[in-house]
Amino acid sequence: MEGLAPIDGWVIAAIIAGAMGYGAALLAMGGPLFAVVFPAANADVRQLARKVAVIAALVGLAVLALRFGIRAARISGMGLPGAVDPMMLGFVWDSPLGAAAIWRGSGELLVVALLIRGIVGLSAGLIGALLIAVSYTFVGHSLGDPRWLLASLLTLHLLAAGFWIGALLSLRHAVGQPDGARLLHRFGNVASFTVALLVVVGLIFAWLMTGSLSNLLSTAYGWTLLAKLGVVSGLMALAALNKWRFVPALASGAPAAVPHLRRSIQIEAGAVLLILLATATLTSITTPPVNL
Amino acid sequence: MRQMTLALLVLAATATGALARSKAEQTMPANEATVAMVKAIEMRFDDPMHVTAITLTGPDGDVSIERETGIDAVTEFRALPPAGLPDGAYTVDWRGLSSDGHPMQGTFSFEIAD
Numbered sequence: 001m002e003g004l005a006p007i008d009g010w011v012i013a014a015i016i017a018g019a020m021g022y023g024a025a026l027l028a029m030g031g032p033l034f035a036v037v038f039p040a041a042n043a044d045v046r047q048l049a050r051k052v053a054v055i056a057a058l059v060g061l062a063v064l065a066l067r068f069g070i071r072a073a074r075i076s077g078m079g080l081p082g083a084v085d086p087m088m089l090g091f092v093w094d095s096p097l098g099a100a101a102i103w104r105g106s107g108e109l110l111v112v113a114l115l116i117r118g119i120v121g122l123s124a125g126l127i128g129a130l131l132i133a134v135s136y137t138f139v140g141h142s143l144g145d146p147r148w149l150l151a152s153l154l155t156l157h158l159l160a161a162g163f164w165i166g167a168l169l170s171l172r173h174a175v176g177q178p179d180g181a182r183l184l185h186r187f188g189n190v191a192s193f194t195v196a197l198l199v200v201v202g203l204i205f206a207w208l209m210t211g212s213l214s215n216l217l218s219t220a221y222g223w224t225l226l227a228k229l230g231v232v233s234g235l236m237a238l239a240a241l242n243k244w245r246f247v248p249a250l251a252s253g254a255p256a257a258v259p260h261l262r263r264s265i266q267i268e269a270g271a272v273l274l275i276l277l278a279t280a281t282l283t284s285i286t287t288p289p290v291n292l
Numbered sequence: 293m294r295q296m297t298l299a300l301l302v303l304a305a306t307a308t309g310a311l312a313r314s315k316a317e318q319t320m321p322a323n324e325a326t327v328a329m330v331k332a333i334e335m336r337f338d339d340p341m342h343v344t345a346i347t348l349t350g351p352d353g354d355v356s357i358e359r360e361t362g363i364d365a366v367t368e369f370r371a372l373p374p375a376g377l378p379d380g381a382y383t384v385d386w387r388g389l390s391s392d393g394h395p396m397q398g399t400f401s402f403e404i405a406d
Contacts, residue, residue, distance in 0.1 A: 005396075005397070006397060014395075071395055074387065074395040074397075075344040075345065075387045075388060075389055075395050075396075076344060076345055076387065077344075077345040077347065077385065077386075077387040077397070078345070088344060091342060091344050091363075091389060092389070095342070095389045095393040096391075096392060096393035097393045100393075139392065139393045140392055140393065140394065141392070143391075143392045143393075144392075
């Protein structure tokens, strides 16, 4: 198979850290987005959304440091001593990851400012979410041509993904709440647009990276992308089931709707985890066919 | 999670020595070539490559080589082995950072024989 890098323990570590970094970044972005889209949600639910975002932002900062070490170890060829080698860390800092780290780190710190109540905290969180999304356009495959189109597509993709993934825990919490059905219904309506946007910009990005259908089947990038799309399709089916079946059932007071919806959201979270791992694999060890 | 681990293991098992994110680089000596002597070790890349580490391993273990190329990103990298390398099989291993920030690595081998 074409376009697959050699794999060792450090590469596996890089994939896992990459997926953790994505998860943390998306959850951190999701909190402020949730707060601004659903200002009327139950205080308890909004509080949870904020808490999740702040914890995720702090985890994100730690993962960022970890990724620096892993990358330094990989480029040093020395293993663990390379992870703390000042010269190797300096090389990583001077690479695109350095610039990305400044934006992402600043963004995650601003999300921590969600702890400040009111408009100040929320504004900081929203700017933070945008900085985190933009930070991903400084490194990796989106640096190709056409640069601005790829960067814009990726930023939109990440903001839409953050909105969805960041909302999952709060939605699960809202299931048992008195006005939960109303929030879930509203989320379903907003998500109809944001999830469509997420998928469409993702597909355009993937098409620009792949170039042709035959490249999908002959490259490691193509197969990993297909695996990701497979899980995404399952997730879409589940989301549709929630929107058209379980949420209306919850609204009509059917007792079985509560456990159904909770379990469904948990499975969604599991699917998201697989998607993040597939994405980290895609960005860590495969080469887009257009670059081969 | 277990399925993902399995998928990663399958990926690992099927991974070739192929270089990611760059067309196969040209090297001097060429990969798997047999040469009488080696004056310099050279690598060419399509896009500027920041070569962060390079090692030469010969029949008697690691051979120290002197980098002629500094630490900047280059499309042509050059390093000098000591004169009079003994006959035998040699392997070059290198690590680097590509211009988009991806860690890169590659390896090639050659043989010195009269």
